[in-house]
Amino acid sequence: MVEDWARINKKVPRLVRVLPIGPVNYPTASAFLAGGVPEVMLHLRKLGLLHEDVLTVTGETLGANLDWWEKSERRKKCRERLVEIDGVNPDEDVIEIIVDTNKLEGSINFIGTENNKLSYEEAAKVLEAREPNPRLRPDEDLPDDTRLWAALQSISGGTWGGCVYDVDKIIEVIEAGKKALY
Structure with missing residues (x-):
């Protein structure tokens, strides 16, 4: 059993691990x-690393479940939302999911398209240049305390800054705003 794990680990040295707010700028939702x-x-499966004939809790084989997933309406809707929310087209844009199983850290990266692989720096510039989805906006029903938390978090470096307050930065921005307004 351990030998199987080691053999497969050499073929696929990185698996997916994400956290509620990351790691590295990509939340679990992405x-x-x-x-x-x-x-x-x-x-x-494409790498030939799965035993597709094993039965799953659905009573179907793993292969049958993957066939279902590949053609499912749910997958189609998830992929559509990926385009809407992140501006990533899963049929054109290539997303690399990396986790170092030794360090237990990883990332999800846009790395270009099937015909045009990009460096991480080039991909970041492409994503930066894309217009955000016009429907992306705060929920109108957010309570005031949530809106205040989001504003303070934004000033402090945002979600990717660890969701912590940077008191000095907050005071600096408030003082600059006061000077600009008064």
Whole structure:
């Protein structure tokens, strides 16, 4: 059993691990919309690393479940939301999901398209240049305390800054705003 794990680990040295707010700027929701575990399993199947004939809790084989997922309406909707929310087209844009199983850290990266692979720096510039989805906006029903928390968090470096307050930065921005307004 350990030998199987070691053999497969050498062929696929990185697996997916995400956290509620990351790591490295990509929340769990992005991994879900990219297809989550079933999508990773489709890639593992293409590499010939799965026993597709094993039965699953659905009573179907793993292969049958992956066939279903690949053609499912749910997958289609997830992929559509990925385009809407993140501006990433899963059929054109290439998303790389990396986790170093030794360090247990990783990332989800846009790395270009099937015909045009980009460096991380080039991909970041492409994403930066894309217009955000016009429907992306705060929920109108957010309570005031949530709106205040979001504003303070934004000033402090945002979600990717660790969701912590940078009191000095907040005071600096408030003072600059006071000077500009008064």
